[in-house]
Amino acid sequence: MSAFDTLGRRARAGLTQTIGVLLGAGAAIGLTRIGVGPQISTSSVATVLIGLGGAVFGTLAVIFSLLFLVVQWVATTFTPRLTLFRDAPIVWRTAAVAMSVIVFCITAILASGSRDTISACVPLVAVVGTLVVLVLLRVVLANALAATQISPVLTTICEHGQQSIVATYPTSDNLDPKPRIDPADEPRSIQWSRNPLVLQRLHVERLIHLAESADAVIVMEQAVGSTLRASATLAHVHGPAAQSNGENASGKIDNGAFFAALDTGPERTFDGDPLLAFRLIADIALRAMSPAINDPATAVQAVDQIEFLLVSAMSIDESARRWRDSGGRLRLVVPRPSWTDMLVVGLDDVIAASLGSPMMLARLDAALTHVSTVATSVEQRTQLARRRAWVAQARADRFPSLDQ
Known part of the structure; x- marks a missing residue:
């Protein structure tokens, strides 16, 4: 994993735009100093650069207008937690290229001086940059249109969900099968003392390094995606780090370094x-089934995707994931959601x-029946049977003619 990948989304967006601005300024300064080859009147070039810069600036305005409109549409139509278009890399990369072209035009005018x-x-270069911006803008417009349509949105969410399942539950995991933690240890707790935030990501390499330096084992108590509330226990530290007292005690894991290894x-x-x-x-299905919307067909489409994800996650290893250091010693244990949690x-x-919807009850019964046929454990079949009985009872009570 590269250093760029370890940055947060906002940090990557800001860094990309900063690089774009610096490249635009550097290219303008370098090209204006070229004294060989074809030369053009500076006044004519300045007029062209001003026009192109203004056109690209208008492109930036379109991008941010789309952001506001699409985000508002998605929040009111689908769910306020859906940020696919806002966080799409193409949006801030297009903004970075547009800023680079604008800075190039301005810097070139200023650098030309009295020549x-x-x-x-x-x-x-300014014309080529403008054409690139226009191509990227077309992609952004296509993404904006897709972000307002239910089928592309559900498909994209499902794809992200499947990727997350594969990353969280790797099929070829050669890590420690069982933790080797001394039960006699008195672990030290690390608690959350800040404002409520969501645990977005763990920097595994940093946590392993912290545990290795302290000759300890960090057992996370909060899974990624959990909301960290005041006084919530983040982790237990087993080993010498748990027994160390004092600010400068050898082997003590510093809370500040631990928090720095978490993205929140x-x-x-x-x-x-x-x-x-x-x-x-589920949020999209719930909103579609609300009395104000009353769109069971959309909810049926949502159940299609949920069914697919449940089948995709059928064979996951639900146990906590464990990492070792380079010497083969257990250093980090991270909990993972179970298949039942997903259900x-x-x-x-x-x-x-x-x-109250016969269409949805019929679709839910079909989905639960299909998932039951591919269930791999008794627990999974038991959980599915309970929900099938729930749906069947609702159909029998409210729509008895459906089963005739």
């Missing part, structure tokens, strides 16, 4: 949070909201 002529490369924020992300996809799709988040609220 009578300037290299033809300057307007050529106000919103959940798909990184390491397989339950988020279930939550978002509860994905379907329970939807079933409760669909008891």
